[in-house]
Amino acid sequence: MPDLLIIGGGYAGVWAAMAAARRAEDSARDLNIRLLSKDAYLTHRPRLYECNPQDMRSALEPVLAPIGVELIITEVRDIDAKQKRVLTSGADETAYAYDGLILAAGSVLRPQPWGEDQGGTWSIDTHEDAVALDDHFATLKDQQHDQTGDHTVAIIGAGFTGIELATEMRVRLAEHIGREQSERARVILLDAAGTISEELGPGPRPHVLAALEAAKVELALNATINRIDGDQIILDNGERITAATIVVTTGLQANDLAAGFGLATDATGRLPVDGNLAVKGLEDIFGAGDIAHAMTDDSHVALMSCQHAMPMGKYAGHNAASSLLGLPMLTYEQARYVTCLDLGPWGAVFTSGWEREVQAVEQEAKARKQFIMTEAIYPPTNDRAAILEAGAIG
Ligand SMILES: Cc1cc2nc3c(=O)[nH]c(=O)nc-3n(C[C@H](O)[C@H](O)[C@H](O)COP(=O)(O)OP(=O)(O)OC[C@H]3O[C@@H](n4cnc5c(N)ncnc54)[C@H](O)[C@@H]3O)c2cc1C
Incomplete structure (x- = not known):
């Protein structure tokens, strides 16, 4: 049975796991899927400005266990693309062999040169x-x-x-x-x-x-x-x-793992991926979310946003599984783009399109923001059928 490893338990990694499991289920084929992440939670980073940040994460097991994805809590130190193995750090230093890999290790706050710390x-x-x-x-x-x-x-x-x-x-x-x-x-x-x-x-x-x-x-x-x-x-x-x-709050840059391959990255350190989200020049490695520089259509690059990380995760999961199972892949595309900015007690502003045309403001926009923040970015849990359904494309 082929081994698919996913690095990262953020939006891209979780949606990749759901889509890969869905692809295997639909084709009635066996695929061993393991997700490696630093902790046991999906952190809702877009909600960390809110009150009670303690509550802004949800457990990964109730999403992964029902679809047979194994969660491994560990920190990845290096990826050996030639030997096809992922090396972890710390006391549990281990090498995980893979046939296919999805890199979804996200981003970090961009450091600034104002004093060492x-x-x-x-x-x-x-x-x-x-x-x-x-x-x-x-x-x-x-x-x-x-x-x-x-x-x-x-x-x-x-x-x-x-x-x-x-x-x-x-x-x-x-x-x-x-x-x-x-x-x-x-x-x-x-x-x-x-x-x-x-x-x-x-x-x-x-x-x-x-x-x-x-x-x-x-x-x-x-x-x-x-x-x-x-x-x-x-x-x-x-x-x-x-x-x-x-x-x-000065912006994000791609996780350092992106730099480990010696490939040219973009200004924010993201790895270039092709239309199938395969990392250009690296066999059997797909990239999704904040770590990948992908085109959403002919002229727009995906942003570091959960709006892009979730669909990218799905396409990467679908395609990585397809590649291992000898099935056709799908070209990543994402025509719709909206922005919804919370503006405190005043409300919010909701725009559509890359030109950011305002569609709603104040409390009407706030209601849309609340839907996104409390429902749209949460994967289903404890329900195999619902989780696999959420992993479907289209
Ligand atoms: C404060 C803030 C506000 C934001 N607001 C919005 C918003 O309003 N709307 C929006 O769309 N986007 C917003 N974003 C951006 C959004 O959160 C990211 O685009 C999204 O989280 C990217 O998902 P991801 O899965 O690619 O990466 P991440 O969410 O960064 O997840 C990466 C995962 O990889 C794991 N990982 C990292 N390194 C390793 C390693 N070495 N070994 C093992 N595991 C590792 C991490 O633990 C994590 O599980 C915001 C981000 C921040 C920080």
Whole structure:
């Protein structure tokens, strides 16, 4: 029976497992599928800006066990593409042989050159990071609101994540320091660019600005950071911002495993994949999600988003299984593209198409965001038929 290994228990890896199991089931063929991941959870990274980040992950076993996919908790250190084996690190150092491999190890927060450890800043990149930030908020309740920046939160990076976190910040703080103190806190959103989220485009921007104003978020644009020293952000122009909480949301880069093959990667470190999501130049390895640079159609590259990671995972799973079982593959395509940005108590903005044409704002858009965040990004659990159905393409 062929061995298919999947690295990563994020959206791409989980949907790949469901689709590979579905392909094997449909063709009545045996396929041994194992998923290797650092922990036993699917972390809902798009929800880590919300209150209660502790709850923003779901167990992998109830998705994988019913469809016969074995979950192995381990950290992959290296991939030996010639010998077709995956090497893990730590005490359980092991080599896993494979016939087919799906690389879905995702992305990490892009490091910034502000001091070696980014000066003790926080992030919401991983479940662990987001929970640590929440624990830190809990410590603020014992401190008085004063002139030293104790209740100042500075968020660096006015992209999608920075905007979502900034507009939600007073709700987050109110949970820990009470509503009155939260209303008096300073929330500052900094960016080196002269405008918020360059990639957002002109359509949604006025709505985002209205929401930032409603959430009393101070904007510090054209703010180039020279260094961060404790609770001090020192800008290139000499200005200093004091904040007890400095959160970095400056974008993602592909997992380091992508660099291990010596192939040319894109600006964010992603591996080039072909129309079937096979890594170009590597036999029997498919890439999906944030680690893969794939075309969604003739002119658009998939974004690092769960919206793209889930379908990419499905195509990679379907195709990797097909390749091992001698069946035809399907070309990855994803015509529809929407953006839904949560904007705190103000609501949200929902756009469609790559031009980001606004379709809904405020509470109507918020309802769509809540559907995406609480239903669309969750795989079915404990129900073999439903899980295999979710792995079907089309
Ligand atoms: C704060 C934040 C907000 C976001 N908001 C949105 C949003 O609103 N909408 C949207 O569409 N997208 C959003 N994204 C992006 C979205 O979360 C990612 O695009 C998506 O998670 C990518 O899925 P993935 O499976 O490719 O990778 P990941 O979710 O990164 O999963 C990678 C998996 O691989 C595992 N792994 C990594 N390295 C190893 C290793 N060496 N060995 C074993 N396992 C390993 C990890 O543990 C994890 O299980 C957001 C991301 C962040 C961080």
